[in-house]
Amino acid sequence: MTVSTADPGTTTGSALLGDSGSLHRVVEDLAGGVRTIQPVRDALADRELASALSSWNSAPGDPDLFVASLFPEPAQVSHVPFLPKERLLSPREKSAAAEAFARVLESCEFTSGSAVTAFEDAVADLSGMNCAVATGSGTDALVLALRAVGVEPGDEVILPANSFAATENAVFACGAVPVLADVTTPDGNLDPVSVAEHVTPRTVAVLPVHLYGKLADMAGLRAVADRYALRIVEDACQAIGVTGVGRYSDAAALSFNPYKNVGLCGKAGAVVTDSAEIAERCRVAGYHGFEPGRKNVKCEAFGLNARIDNTMAAIGLALLPWTGLRGLRRTYLARRYVEALRPLAEEGVLETPAFAPDHSWHLFPVLVDGGAPARDALRDELALRSRVETDVYYPVLTHRQQTPVRERFFGQARLPRTEWLHDRVLHLPLHAGLSLGEQDRVVEALHAATRPGR
Numbered sequence: 047m048t049v050s051t052a053d054p055g056t057t058t059g060s061a062l063l064g065d066s067g068s069l070h071r072v073v074e075d076l077a078g079g080v081r082t083i084q085p086v087r088d089a090l091a092d093r094e095l096a097s098a099l100s101s102w103n104s105a106p107g108d109p110d111l112f113v114a115s116l117f118p119e120p121a122q123v124s125h126v127p128f129l130p131k132e133r134l135l136s137p138r139e140k141s142a143a144a145e146a147f148a149r150v151l152e153s154c155e156f157t158s159g160s161a162v163t164a165f166e167d168a169v170a171d172l173s174g175m176n177c178a179v180a181t182g183s184g185t186d187a188l189v190l191a192l193r194a195v196g197v198e199p200g201d202e203v204i205l206p207a208n209s210f211a212a213t214e215n216a217v218f219a220c221g222a223v224p225v226l227a228d229v230t231t232p233d234g235n236l237d238p239v240s241v242a243e244h245v246t247p248r249t250v251a252v253l254p255v256h257l258y259g260k261l262a263d264m265a266g267l268r269a270v271a272d273r274y275a276l277r278i279v280e281d282a283c284q285a286i287g288v289t290g291v292g293r294y295s296d297a298a299a300l301s302f303n304p305y306k307n308v309g310l311c312g313k314a315g316a317v318v319t320d321s322a323e324i325a326e327r328c329r330v331a332g333y334h335g336f337e338p339g340r341k342n343v344k345c346e347a348f349g350l351n352a353r354i355d356n357t358m359a360a361i362g363l364a365l366l367p368w369t370g371l372r373g374l375r376r377t378y379l380a381r382r383y384v385e386a387l388r389p390l391a392e393e394g395v396l397e398t399p400a401f402a403p404d405h406s407w408h409l410f411p412v413l414v415d416g417g418a419p420a421r422d423a424l425r426d427e428l429a430l431r432s433r434v435e436t437d438v439y440y441p442v443l444t445h446r447q448q449t450p451v452r453e454r455f456f457g458q459a460r461l462p463r464t465e466w467l468h469d470r471v472l473h474l475p476l477h478a479g480l481s482l483g484e485q486d487r488v489v490e491a492l493h494a495a496t497r498p499g500r
């Protein structure tokens with residue numbers, strides 16, 4: 047038996063076992079059938095993962111069986127849904143959330159209460175950042191962070207066009223102007239060169255999105271931001287736990303909505319930052335401009351009602367211990383997809399993402415050769431012949447949404463690489479509860495649909 051020599055304390059920015067860099071190493075160790083790294087400290091987010099890995103380390107065996115044992119999996123696979131809502135939480139997580147809610151019910155501390163600070167401390171810890179301000183949603187976190195770094199009405203903010211609407215809506219909510227820059231292929235993340243081309247005297251900030259959980263080129267974006275004295279707010283709503291989030295920016299926004307890698311029982315988010323000043327501005331603007339610690343006494347002209355409820359924070363505290371374990375499941379499944387689809391990638395039928403350590407595997411995109419007609423035909427074939435549900439997660443790019451402001455804000459947008467990717471991308475099922483059997487069925491369906499007769 048080989049023992050991995052990886053030292054998580056020296057090779058990642060944070061000492062968490064469950065950050066994406068560490069998880070990728072753990073998954074490689076599991077796949078190799080060897081003992082893996084030990085937890086380096088007792089972090090809430092690592093708790094379930096640490097206990098699972100101690101049982102693996104005492105008797106490594108078949109990694110598929112081990113990973114399958116970590117989450118309840120459906121016995122029969124008659125079809126594969128893209129994201130079955132009733133399986134967003136495991137039975138153990140549901141019990142933990144119910145117990146937490148029962149305690150809140152008892153106290154009736156629904157909106158503010160002690161769970162908020164405790165949740166914020168745990169989120170700061172898992173992000174490896176000094177401060178976290180928990181919010182009512184990831185969208186609220188984006189708005190607060192943009193305002194806190196100084197984005198004001200009329201300012202320009204540079205962002206990509208292939209994200210969830212919240213990204214551009216947060217800019218609109220500040221009264222600012224969204225300016226779309228192109229992305230790099232194949233990851234679909236903001237291209238620093240294109241960002242530099244879109245800077246004007248009115249540009250104040252860059253808003254990169256870690257698309258599908260893959261970290262954008264933050265060092266490249268930081269260099270552009272430094273050249274033009276811009277602020278950076280990361281849309282890390284899909285990238286919880288990704289090594290490097292927060293390292294090159296002023297602040298990052300996280301989402302804990304139920305469909306995210308760590309999903310609660312309703313909407314929630316957080317701003318994470320190393321700046322106590324930015325965190326304070328988010329706190330004040332997030333609750334009516336009130337002075338912290340003083341009831342109904344304002345210190346700012348304006349504020350929102352955008353703080354997390356104590357109820358959701360209490361549920362968040364109860365669910366955070368599964369963060370690392372959920373990340374492990376996703377990362378293991380992503381590696382398994384990459385390996386199983388390698389023959390199709392080598393034939394040029396489709397392109398899979400690189401199994402990169404700066405990835406949370408929120409979604410698993412493949413790029414289908416032949417563009418939109420081939421992609422859509424493949425999607426239909428998978429659904430009809432194999433009952434495998436896939437998705438094109440964001441069906442309309444920002445500059446193609448038919449809204450009253452389209453021409454005014456996005457009429458000049460030229461985004462050839464964004465559009466090229468958009469025509470080819472297909473999302474395969476990937477969630478913490480996806481069973482290995484379901485994944486096998488997706489892979490078989492893809493082989494059958496793309497290599498008929500073999």
Ligand SMILES: Cc1ncc(COP(=O)(O)O)c(C=O)c1O
Pocket residue numbers: 183184185186209210212213255281283284300301302303313314315
């Ligand atoms: C990239 C991205 N940005 C922002 C958001 C907004 O997060 P929330 O739904 O928590 O408001 C989401 C999630 O839906 C997202 O995926």
